[in-house]
Amino acid sequence: MPYNSANKSDLPTPGKATLGLHADDPDHVTSPNYPLAPSLSLSSTFRLPHPASQIGQELAETGETGLDWQKPPVHIYSRFTSETRGRTEQVLSSLLDSHALTYASGLTAAYGAILHYAPKVIAIRRGYHGVHAGIKIYSRTQDVKIIDLDDEYPKLDVGKRGDGSDTPKGGLLVWVETPLNPTGEARDLQYYTKRAHDAGGVIAVDSTFAPLQNVFEQGVDMLMHSATKYFGGHSDLLMGILAVKDKKQWDQLFDDRSHFGGMPGNMESWLLLRSLRSLQVRWRQQSTTATRLVEWLQTLVQTTSPSATVSQEDQKIIAAGVIERVWHASLQPRKDKDTSATPRFEEGKDFNPATQMKNGWPATFAFRLSDKKKAALLPHETTYFAAATSLGGVESLLEHRLGSDPTEDPCLVRVSVGLEEFEDLQADLRSALLKLI
Numbered sequence: 001m002p003y004n005s006a007n008k009s010d011l012p013t014p015g016k017a018t019l020g021l022h023a024d025d026p027d028h029v030t031s032p033n034y035p036l037a038p039s040l041s042l043s044s045t046f047r048l049p050h051p052a053s054q055i056g057q058e059l060a061e062t063g064e065t066g067l068d069w070q071k072p073p074v075h076i077y078s079r080f081t082s083e084t085r086g087r088t089e090q091v092l093s094s095l096l097d098s099h100a101l102t103y104a105s106g107l108t109a110a111y112g113a114i115l116h117y118a119p120k121v122i123a124i125r126r127g128y129h130g131v132h133a134g135i136k137i138y139s140r141t142q143d144v145k146i147i148d149l150d151d152e153y154p155k156l157d158v159g160k161r162g163d164g165s166d167t168p169k170g171g172l173l174v175w176v177e178t179p180l181n182p183t184g185e186a187r188d189l190q191y192y193t194k195r196a197h198d199a200g201g202v203i204a205v206d207s208t209f210a211p212l213q214n215v216f217e218q219g220v221d222m223l224m225h226s227a228t229k230y231f232g233g234h235s236d237l238l239m240g241i242l243a244v245k246d247k248k249q250w251d252q253l254f255d256d257r258s259h260f261g262g263m264p265g266n267m268e269s270w271l272l273l274r275s276l277r278s279l280q281v282r283w284r285q286q287s288t289t290a291t292r293l294v295e296w297l298q299t300l301v302q303t304t305s306p307s308a309t310v311s312q313e314d315q316k317i318i319a320a321g322v323i324e325r326v327w328h329a330s331l332q333p334r335k336d337k338d339t340s341a342t343p344r345f346e347e348g349k350d351f352n353p354a355t356q357m358k359n360g361w362p363a364t365f366a367f368r369l370s371d372k373k374k375a376a377l378l379p380h381e382t383t384y385f386a387a388a389t390s391l392g393g394v395e396s397l398l399e400h401r402l403g404s405d406p407t408e409d410p411c412l413v414r415v416s417v418g419l420e421e422f423e424d425l426q427a428d429l430r431s432a433l434l435k436l437i
């Protein structure tokens with residue numbers, strides 16, 4: 001909560017956009033030298049307080065192990081804490097209604113989650129390919145069985161970490177990515193959370209494609225993000241986030257991170273804090289524009305009953321059958337069958353993703369073109385959309401996904417919608433699609 005000791009209690013609980021700007025405010029009554037943009041300190045080490053000072057005496061009494069690392073009275077070494085990283089995590093914790101910790105990249109965060117739970121069985125299906133590569137690295141040190149998300153979950157003899165906590169070790173970890181890379185389709189969190197918990201397992205969710213989705217409402221145990229994407233939002237930093245509801249679990253994650261060394265640098269933390277200020281407006285705009293583009297692209301898929309109101313140019317695209325299928329959470333639940341060579345995961349027919357995606361549809365989605373050559377060429381035929389991997393930035397991107405993930409449908413193009421005007425992005429895609437005919 002923002003804090004002002006002169007004016008403490010007369011305001012209602014702030015909304016998320018306000019928290020993004022003020023959750024880390026110093027108390028401006030008592031803090032001298034208060035720059036509005038946080039200062040950037042790159043220091044890796046800090047001068048220790050004099051033993052005769054009050055804080056020096058307190059430190060000698062509690063020792064490093066007795067410190068609350070979320071609010072340390074002093075910084076000691078930046079592998080543990082630093083001013084900017086602390087402020088960034090304070091804002092993230094407010095935005096995510098939990099205790100958040102940052103990492104050097106999304107994959108470092110994912111790996112941190114796996115090390116934390118040290119599972120013997122991981123249930124996962126598709127999604128971001130790098131997470132699968134990370135699980136392979138983990139499996140060098142552990143006998144770990146990988147099962148499909150929809151397999152039967154085993155009930156395991158679960159151990160404890162041995163640090164006095166309730167965190168299980170050697171159990172089942174259900175890893176759900178939603179919305180799913182690269183299609184932006186949602187998976188039913190309530191369903192998988194129940195299944196994981198019924199089997200005595202834990203569930204972690206990679207929610208990178210929806211930065212404001214509150215997965216804790218569905219009862220999940222851990223939230224993971226690649227902050228490189230929407231949280232960063234400007235294609236200029238790599239970072240990851242883990243968030244949990246329980247402060248004790250945060251303490252364990254903090255301890256792990258301090259000793260496997262997966263924290264982000266001060267510069268990146270500062271860049272992320274800068275980006276968090278505008279997250280809400282960026283996301284709302286990107287999500288709205290993307291959903292409009294999906295709606296339009298869906299009208300370009302060849303159907304037996306084309307609409308009479310379609311423009312001549314769009315009619316050409318429809319007649320040529322260039323776009324075979326569009327995927328996006330706003331199109332779920334869907335009745336049209338996926339007839340492609342590599343059909344996608346189909347969520348239960350009763351699942352309405354709107355119930356878990358209250359803060360907007362994904363701004364990243366995918367469509368399939370009629371052949372591989374067209375899919376490879378399209379990202380190079382546009383003007384505003386850049387042919388590039390990654391997503392979530394303010395500039396729109398197109399990617400022939402096969403280049404990043406060799407297991408992907410060769411005809412699939414992923415779209416990351418930035419902050420350009422809808423009309424310009426639509427005209428850009430239309431013109432590129434016409435060039436493919």
Ligand SMILES: *Cc1c(COP(=O)(O)O)cnc(C)c1O
Nearest residue numbers: 105106107128181208226228239
């Ligand atoms: C990008 C991404 C990751 C990996 O994050 P990095 O920051 O690149 O390490 C993990 N999951 C999803 C869904 C992603 O899009």
